[in-house]
Amino acid sequence: MANNMPELFGTGYPRAGLLRRVGRLEQVAGVRLVTLGDGQGRGVRVLEFRTGTGFAFEVLIDRCFDVGRCELAGQPLSWLSGAGVTGPWYYEPDDWGWFRAWGGGMVVTCGLDHTLGPAEDTAAHFSQPHIQPSVRYGLHGRAGGLPARLAGYGERWEGDECVLWAEGEVLQSAVFAEQLVLRRRIEARVGASRFTIHDVVENTGHTPASHMFLYHCNAGFPVLDEGAELVVPSRRTSTDYGVPVDGYQMMSGPVRGATEACFEHELIAEPEGTVPVGLLNRARGLGVYQVFRIGQLPHHTVWRMLGEGTYALGLEPGTNRDAGRADARERGELQWLEPGETRQYDLEIGALQGTAALDEFGNRVSRLLPTGDTADRR
Amino acid sequence: VTTASTSNRQPGPGRQVLERVTGDLAAAGGVRAVVLDDGSERGIRVLEFRTGGGLRFDVLVDRAMDLGLAEFDDLSVGWRSATGFRHPGLHEQHDEDGLSWLRSMSGLVVTAGLDHILFGGEVDSEQYHYPPRGRVRHGLHGRVANIPARLTGYGEQWDGDRCVLWAEGEVHQAAIFAENLVLHRRIEADLGGTEIRLTDRVRNAGFDVTPHMFLYHVNAGWPLLEEGSTFDAPIARTLWESDSVAEQGVSHLVFPGPQPGFAEQVYEHALTPDPDGRQRVRLVNAARGRAFELDYDPAAFPAFFEWLNLREGSYAVGLEPSTHHVAGDAAAREDGSMIWLAHGEERHYETVFRFTRA
Numbered sequence: 001m002a003n004n005m006p007e008l009f010g011t012g013y014p015r016a017g018l019l020r021r022v023g024r025l026e027q028v029a030g031v032r033l034v035t036l037g038d039g040q041g042r043g044v045r046v047l048e049f050r051t052g053t054g055f056a057f058e059v060l061i062d063r064c065f066d067v068g069r070c071e072l073a074g075q076p077l078s079w080l081s082g083a084g085v086t087g088p089w090y091y092e093p094d095d096w097g098w099f100r101a102w103g104g105g106m107v108v109t110c111g112l113d114h115t116l117g118p119a120e121d122t123a124a125h126f127s128q129p130h131i132q133p134s135v136r137y138g139l140h141g142r143a144g145g146l147p148a149r150l151a152g153y154g155e156r157w158e159g160d161e162c163v164l165w166a167e168g169e170v171l172q173s174a175v176f177a178e179q180l181v182l183r184r185r186i187e188a189r190v191g192a193s194r195f196t197i198h199d200v201v202e203n204t205g206h207t208p209a210s211h212m213f214l215y216h217c218n219a220g221f222p223v224l225d226e227g228a229e230l231v232v233p234s235r236r237t238s239t240d241y242g243v244p245v246d247g248y249q250m251m252s253g254p255v256r257g258a259t260e261a262c263f264e265h266e267l268i269a270e271p272e273g274t275v276p277v278g279l280l281n282r283a284r285g286l287g288v289y290q291v292f293r294i295g296q297l298p299h300h301t302v303w304r305m306l307g308e309g310t311y312a313l314g315l316e317p318g319t320n321r322d323a324g325r326a327d328a329r330e331r332g333e334l335q336w337l338e339p340g341e342t343r344q345y346d347l348e349i350g351a352l353q354g355t356a357a358l359d360e361f362g363n364r365v366s367r368l369l370p371t372g373d374t375a376d377r378r
Numbered sequence: 379v380t381t382a383s384t385s386n387r388q389p390g391p392g393r394q395v396l397e398r399v400t401g402d403l404a405a406a407g408g409v410r411a412v413v414l415d416d417g418s419e420r421g422i423r424v425l426e427f428r429t430g431g432g433l434r435f436d437v438l439v440d441r442a443m444d445l446g447l448a449e450f451d452d453l454s455v456g457w458r459s460a461t462g463f464r465h466p467g468l469h470e471q472h473d474e475d476g477l478s479w480l481r482s483m484s485g486l487v488v489t490a491g492l493d494h495i496l497f498g499g500e501v502d503s504e505q506y507h508y509p510p511r512g513r514v515r516h517g518l519h520g521r522v523a524n525i526p527a528r529l530t531g532y533g534e535q536w537d538g539d540r541c542v543l544w545a546e547g548e549v550h551q552a553a554i555f556a557e558n559l560v561l562h563r564r565i566e567a568d569l570g571g572t573e574i575r576l577t578d579r580v581r582n583a584g585f586d587v588t589p590h591m592f593l594y595h596v597n598a599g600w601p602l603l604e605e606g607s608t609f610d611a612p613i614a615r616t617l618w619e620s621d622s623v624a625e626q627g628v629s630h631l632v633f634p635g636p637q638p639g640f641a642e643q644v645y646e647h648a649l650t651p652d653p654d655g656r657q658r659v660r661l662v663n664a665a666r667g668r669a670f671e672l673d674y675d676p677a678a679f680p681a682f683f684e685w686l687n688l689r690e691g692s693y694a695v696g697l698e699p700s701t702h703h704v705a706g707d708a709a710a711r712e713d714g715s716m717i718w719l720a721h722g723e724e725r726h727y728e729t730v731f732r733f734t735r736a
Binding site for chain 2: 026035221225
């Protein structure tokens with residue numbers, strides 16, 4: 001398809017036209033498998049994606065096949081925490097241990113049987129009450145600390161279109177407990193500054209398992225900076241953190257002694273069921289966005305942590321409200337997967353470059369807002 | 379001594395400013411050690427430099443600490459040949475009459491040396507006092523590019539509000555009854571900066587007087603190089619050119635796009651140094667507003683070659699500062715220009731690779 005040929009450096013190139021100019025595609029784009037060679041990350045396998053537009057991101061195979069660093073032309077889009085990329089063997093899943101090995105990054109998967117705050121819940125569905133009557137869940141579940149099986153990766157030409165791809169499988173399982181598999185495919189197109197994640201979660205066990213799921217997508221400096229604006233199609237925005245909702249979408253610089261706050265949105269989807277959310281830095285002409293499907297992930301929370309040295313904005317579409325597991329149970333919103341049952345999730349993440357692209361995305365969101373532009377904030 | 383490095387330093391944001399907005403300096407820039415994990419590159423240690431100023435490049439530790447990938451803003455600059463970065467363990471030093479070097483050649487900077495550069499051939503080796511090998515056979519551009527380095531250090535060093543990303547290593551080219559030369563290499567880039575500083579020191583660690591030849595094969599590829607890109611250099615005169623220049627007649631100053639069936643065109647130019655004693659040549663892509671500058675010491679590198687390889691699928695221009703003229707190893711021994719290093723004697727090379735926006 002001629003109209004899908006890679007657009008690079010302002011020109012569309014058919015396959016042969018591109019390959020006349022480069023000895024191998026990786027001069028401009030490709031997927032490279034490396035292993036981190038030092039520090040707490042040593043031994044972690046990483047797939048380095050470059051799409052040729054200056055858009056680069058990496059897949060942390062041994063950290064749930066999540067997406068770590070993400071940047072456009074050397075400008076970071078993602079937040080990296082002080083913890084850095086940490087091998088899964090240092091992961092501490094109990095209580096708040098998640099924070100000790102949370103490197104930040106563009107997409108961090110939370111799940112597969114639990115997300116949000118630590119909780120304790122029944123283990124009755126596993127039918128082994130003499131061993132374990134209840135399950136203790138740590139913050140955001142175990143998925144983010146699990147290594148994946150690398151099922152494949154590479155570059156594939158489809159006519160004149162070139163797709164960079166990777167597939168992996170993450171197994172969360174224990175004897176007498178859940179047995180859930182996350183099968184993930186990540187794709188990016190040469191010439192495009194975005195990637196997509198397609199996830200299938202399956203209960204491969206023989207007992208029912210609870211299922212909660214959330215993408216913790218983290219924007220950082222310099223796309224996050226004073227004056228950057230969050231755009232989200234929200235009918236009503238609320239917070240339990242005792243801070244004003246008014247003006248929450250405009251970012252400040254780093255604040256000494258800042259306390260985190262979360263804001264929850266009542267989402268308005270596009271007619272196709274997609275929800276666009278972005279962080280737009282108009283002064284820099286740089287933005288980062290996510291698009292997810294409301295039918296798959298009906299809830300969305302923004303994590304605002306604009307502190308010194310921990311300066312991040314989390315954009316978190318999820319299966320559940322921010323109040324977490326007990327609240328979900330009370331409301332009857334906690335999901336269960338029967339043996340063999342699956343759930344699918346789709347997420348797109350991309351970069352926005354230049355005023356026109358930022359305005360276009362801003363308009364895409366504001367079109368969805370109730371007339372008069374201002375949604376209910378409280 | 380002129381130093382390469384004092385001009386054109388961009389001040390980055392101050393240390394505290396950066397640390398307030400990043401939990402990990404790596405969010406903005408830094409040096410990361412990885413190991414390539416697949417294909418013919420598997421096992422090669424790489425240091426990934428990201429300056430945060432739009433410049434990203436790889437140091438190939440196990441390939442003489444040469445420079446592989448190099449990108450500036452959204453443009454690829456370093457040429458990537460079809461060979462990939464082959465593991466040095468796969469290299470065949472003497473295969474194909476020494477042209478096997480071409481099976482492993484890729485990246486922004488490929489170093490040639492340490493005791494031989496340019497075309498292969500056989501020369502006398504009486505200086506090593508080992509009669510069974512009175513002569514030595516050299517392949518194209520010598521051995522050094524396919525020797526793994528010992529990585530002696532790397533990291534990020536703050537000095538007040540300035541942060542230098544750095545790496546140091548040693549490349550040892552040695553054999554019993556033969557040369558024993560060590561290349562000490564330091565690579566630097568400023569956080570927020572757009573230049574790479576390469577400082578090389580070649581020392582004769584052996585006790586026989588040993589020949590030394592040295593050349594950087596600096597290779598730019600698409601899209602910095604494309605139709606209309608220009609070579610900007612103070613050429614006083616062209617000392618030599620390959621026969622293909624007359625046969626093909628493609629300009630060495632303004633480049634065409636990839637050509638079918640192109641035969642390489644090679645030139646040796648005499649260049650006029652800048653008033654400060656440095657030699658600067660540039661590849662300019664005016665349409666994209668980007669340029670790549672090679673800034674070297676002409677006292678250390680008295681010769682310079684321009685290599686046009688504008689063929690389809692292998693589209694590159696090489697800029698090659700060299701210790702010796704095109705006539706090569708044997709001629710240098712005859713005309714007295716061969717560098718003979720006594721034990722402990724050294725040669726120094728300070729070079730800057732600069733990436734600029736118009």
